[in-house]
Amino acid sequence: MTTTTEQEIITLTNQVFEESFEIEKEKLQPQMNIFEDLGLDSLDVVDLVVALQEKFGVKIRDDERVRSIRTLGDIYQFILNLKTGGASAIVSDQKE
Amino acid sequence: MQLKRVVITGVGAVSPLGSDVPSLIKGVEQGKSAVQYMEGWEQYTGLRSLVGAPAELKNEKSIPRQSRRSMGRMSFFAVQATQQALSDSGLEQKNLSSGRVGCIIGSTMGGAESLNDAFETMLPEKDLSQLTAMRFFQCVSHTAAMNVAQYLGLTGYVMATSAACASASQALGAGYDLIRLGKQDVMLCGGAEELHPTVTGAFDVLFATSVSYNNAPQRTPRPFDRERDGLVCGEGSGILILEEYEHALRRKAKIYAEIVGYHTCGSGVHVSQSNRDAMIYCLREAMATAHISPGDVDYVNAHATATVQGDKEEAEAIKDLFGDEVPVSSLKGYIGHTLGASGSLELIVSLAMMEKGVVYPTLNLETVSPDCEGIRHVMHPLAWDIGVMVKNCFAFGGINAALVCKKVNHQ
Numbered sequence: 001m002t003t004t005t006e007q008e009i010i011t012l013t014n015q016v017f018e019e020s021f022e023i024e025k026e027k028l029q030p031q032m033n034i035f036e037d038l039g040l041d042s043l044d045v046v047d048l049v050v051a052l053q054e055k056f057g058v059k060i061r062d063d064e065r066v067r068s069i070r071t072l073g074d075i076y077q078f079i080l081n082l083k084t085g086g087a088s089a090i091v092s093d094q095k096e
Numbered sequence: 097m098q099l100k101r102v103v104i105t106g107v108g109a110v111s112p113l114g115s116d117v118p119s120l121i122k123g124v125e126q127g128k129s130a131v132q133y134m135e136g137w138e139q140y141t142g143l144r145s146l147v148g149a150p151a152e153l154k155n156e157k158s159i160p161r162q163s164r165r166s167m168g169r170m171s172f173f174a175v176q177a178t179q180q181a182l183s184d185s186g187l188e189q190k191n192l193s194s195g196r197v198g199c200i201i202g203s204t205m206g207g208a209e210s211l212n213d214a215f216e217t218m219l220p221e222k223d224l225s226q227l228t229a230m231r232f233f234q235c236v237s238h239t240a241a242m243n244v245a246q247y248l249g250l251t252g253y254v255m256a257t258s259a260a261c262a263s264a265s266q267a268l269g270a271g272y273d274l275i276r277l278g279k280q281d282v283m284l285c286g287g288a289e290e291l292h293p294t295v296t297g298a299f300d301v302l303f304a305t306s307v308s309y310n311n312a313p314q315r316t317p318r319p320f321d322r323e324r325d326g327l328v329c330g331e332g333s334g335i336l337i338l339e340e341y342e343h344a345l346r347r348k349a350k351i352y353a354e355i356v357g358y359h360t361c362g363s364g365v366h367v368s369q370s371n372r373d374a375m376i377y378c379l380r381e382a383m384a385t386a387h388i389s390p391g392d393v394d395y396v397n398a399h400a401t402a403t404v405q406g407d408k409e410e411a412e413a414i415k416d417l418f419g420d421e422v423p424v425s426s427l428k429g430y431i432g433h434t435l436g437a438s439g440s441l442e443l444i445v446s447l448a449m450m451e452k453g454v455v456y457p458t459l460n461l462e463t464v465s466p467d468c469e470g471i472r473h474v475m476h477p478l479a480w481d482i483g484v485m486v487k488n489c490f491a492f493g494g495i496n497a498a499l500v501c502k503k504v505n506h507q
Contacts, residue, residue, distance in 0.1 A: 022161050039162070046229035047165075054226065061225050 009056075009079050013072070016051045030073030038072070058082050099276045103504060105349040106185025106337030107444045108177040112149035112330045112431045116180055120441070121448045124430050124456050125477075129314040131328050131432055137293050145305035147313040148291045149330030149432030163247045168207035168234035171243040173333035173437075174288035178244050185337040186349060187282065189248075198252030199284035200271050201241040201335070202263025203436035208292035210234035240288040240333070252280050261399070262360065263287045264334065264439030265489040265497035269358035271338045272499075281343045286440030288333035295435070296329045302368060302492075304403050305329075317402030317433070318460040319426035320411060320468040327401040330432030334440030352447045356484075357386025357500030368492050370406040375413035378496035379488065386500040388484060390417045393500075395455055395485040397446045400426030401433045402460075410488065411468035418471065425474040429459030439489045443499065450482040450503055 014028045023038055034040045040048065049061055056079055060066055069075055109116065112130030113123030123130065130149040137146045156164065156172045167175065178199070191197060205211070214231045218224055233239060238256030245254040253274060257266040264287025271283030289295075299305045306326040309316035318324040344351055359381035363374035383389065396414055400407050414424055427442045434441050449455055455478040464473055487499045 041162075043229045044165075050226055050228050059225065 101341035104352040106181040108180030110173040111332040144307040146310045151332040166233035168210040170288040170290040174240035177333040177335040181335040196281040200255045200267040202257035202267040202287040206237040260491035262489045262491035262497040263436035283338040286335040287437040289435045289437040291331035319400035322463045322465040324402040328432040330434040353501040357382040360497040363494035370409040372409040372413040382498035394482045398426045408467040415470040425458045
């Protein structure tokens, strides 16, 4: 996967948080906990899944891995894994 | 058991004539029609009525996202009308979570726009995976009541009446009963509705809409008029603060009027055809609750939507009870038929008439139809002392609702 594509994932995911959840761009850092830091709740997660499906053209509603997502970085990685079959990592401090 | 007295201590409105009560009253005073041609409705095959009375949705972003996310168009209207009514009443926020304050807000069928969007998302591919969690909360028939209650932190009774065009009157009546019985001290009551081609379409299919004035929208609807041809849908929300009389006195609240009578009943005759006997019965029962007779009534605010059959039946019912002495007018010519919100929006305007000593005329009533004669139609502004007024409503499903309000003089 190219760096550009990784950046695209970050950009498109951040767009979802800005458009659907009205979160300021500055707060959209990979280490941010989507519940504690960004203020989402369980109902928002349902809508997050719908928005990500639409943004990336994927089907993730029944994917068990969604339940373990805690940070924005987790989402980047989750989408990246979907797109690359788990062959790459998106955040520099994570091991490939 | 000694029943409590119930007074109205606050009003709030988002209407086709503006986003607050003063703009609504001013519009009516000036004889303005809010009816317009609805651009884009031509795309609906079979929809013959292309007119409506839209309200303006504005400032909804001032509601925090966490509260706003579950609100559709009609909930925004209801929340804004409720905030106005609370501010008008002077009630403090801290009292709202006492368990003694609740709300009842009716609508015809919940959020029409959200319902339509949900079906448009789901039906083409029969795929539910793109439905958001919030769509449900924006659609449901209690969406306005639920959102108002959550937003304001209400912990008393929260209910939603659903009786089409009688929804708001039933909400007010139910709130009145709860306070009378001592179950609640304050009730935020009324209705909310949103204009959508599917809503107008529902009436259009039944041949109840106005179809002859698409090129002259402001000439319709025409309640009681010889040239009337049906109703025009509108939207908005009207909310009134109902309060136990002693509670209102203790905090020296402004009292608009006392609700002294209410009744609602079915006709048991026909799902769509209005029935004069049921109206007469309903009005009689409401006046009996109020311990008054028709001769005590100074003004009747008619439902009169400008349907051929409904106006005729209502005129006959009013004639039977009140003869040709009591002034009668309908407000549908100004703001269209706001359906589930009509009972409360029109009561708010009627209270303004009571306060100002004037009866606003029926807009677009130029020649009284022969089948609506025999009652005192108000066709020009009439200076008139209103001590007691009756608000009449009726709805598809054969449902009737009537409220009696009385001016409170000793303040």
